[in-house]
Amino acid sequence: xxxxxxxxxxxxxxxxxxxxxxxxxxxxxxxxxxxxxxxxxxxxxxxxxxxxxxxxxxxxxxxxxxxxxxxxxxxxxxxxxxxxxxxxxxxxxxxxxxxxxxxxxxxxxxxxxxxxxxxxxxxxxxxxxxxxxxxxxxxxxxxxxxxxxxxxxxxxxxxxxxxxxxxxxxxxxxxxxxxxxxxxxxxxxxxxxxxxxxxxxxxxxxxxxxxxxxxxxxxxxxxxxxxxxxxxxxxxxxxxxxxxxxxxxxxxxxxxxxxxxxxxxxxxxxxxxxxxxxxxxxxxxxxxxxxx
Numbered sequence: 001x002x003x004x005x006x007x008x009x010x011x012x013x014x015x016x017x018x019x020x021x022x023x024x025x026x027x028x029x030x031x032x033x034x035x036x037x038x039x040x041x042x043x044x045x046x047x048x049x050x051x052x053x054x055x056x057x058x059x060x061x062x063x064x065x066x067x068x069x070x071x072x073x074x075x076x077x078x079x080x081x082x083x084x085x086x087x088x089x090x091x092x093x094x095x096x097x098x099x100x101x102x103x104x105x106x107x108x109x110x111x112x113x114x115x116x117x118x119x120x121x122x123x124x125x126x127x128x129x130x131x132x133x134x135x136x137x138x139x140x141x142x143x144x145x146x147x148x149x150x151x152x153x154x155x156x157x158x159x160x161x162x163x164x165x166x167x168x169x170x171x172x173x174x175x176x177x178x179x180x181x182x183x184x185x186x187x188x189x190x191x192x193x194x195x196x197x198x199x200x201x202x203x204x205x206x207x208x209x210x211x212x213x214x215x216x217x218x219x220x221x222x223x224x225x226x227x228x229x230x231x232x233x234x235x236x237x238x239x240x241x242x243x244x245x246x247x248x249x250x251x252x253x254x255x256x257x258x259x260x261x262x263x264x265x266x267x268x269x270x271x272x273x274x275x276x277x278x279x280x281x282x283x284x285x286x287x288x289x290x291x292x
Contacts, residue, residue, distance in 0.1 A: 070127065102247075221271050225270030
């Protein structure tokens with residue numbers, strides 16, 4: 001689909017305004033403009049505010065191109081995505097407790113405010129990734145990426161599950177001094193573990209795409225992971241409340257706070273969230289709840 005066929009929704013304009021205002025606040029905080037204003041307080045929520053603004057903007061862009069979008073026609077799916085997004089990221093936070101990869105700075109001292117901030121922030125991850133992918137698809141980005149077809153045998157699928165089990169279970173139990181080097185296994189492990197079940201159940205499946213020789217959705221999700229990773233680190237860098245990375249390798253070469261080698265993890269992370277979403281969704285419904 002080419003060109004704009006529908007109006008740009010008002011909530012998209014609101015998102016643009018919010019994003020512009022927050023970026024202005026971040027700039028003022030960094031340059032010490034108007035020093036009497038409490039910029040640190042405003043920018044303490046910079047990252048989630050920017051992300052919710054981004055979600056509004058991207059969803060509005062999708063509606064303008066397609067005449068349908070998550071916020072206009074699939075709000076129930078948005079709620080589900082937000083809930084699962086928080087739940088899935090809490091899983092990775094549990095990994096982070098035993099194999100430290102990042103830590104947060106300048107968190108609120110009040111526990112209830114801190115938990116609320118976590119929920120609001122973590123809820124943006126899945127909608128941000130999926131909407132970015134959907135926007136890319138509306139432009140037919142890499143829509144014709146094809147490779148030869150092949151058949152997934154039962155042995156290959158079982159091997160994927162077995163390798164996935166090892167990848168998701170082993171890293172936290174490795175010697176403490178090597179755990180920080182093993183995040184790549186975590187980002188790949190849940191994909192390898194759960195994707196065969198999506199294939200067997202007849203749910204949306206990356207493996208089935210590959211079986212049909214269709215790599216377009218895979219590459220679109222990888223691109224969405226890269227775009228969102230860029231934005232996550234960009235908006236995080238100058239926020240007052242932020243995260244920094246503490247895993248032991250690649251710290252000498254960074255993209256903002258993220259060691260460049262770690263940035264590669266954003267690509268499979270998008271595939272992982274897609275697979276995890278459909279693993280849960282296919283357990284409760286046969287209806288597709290994603291447009292990507």
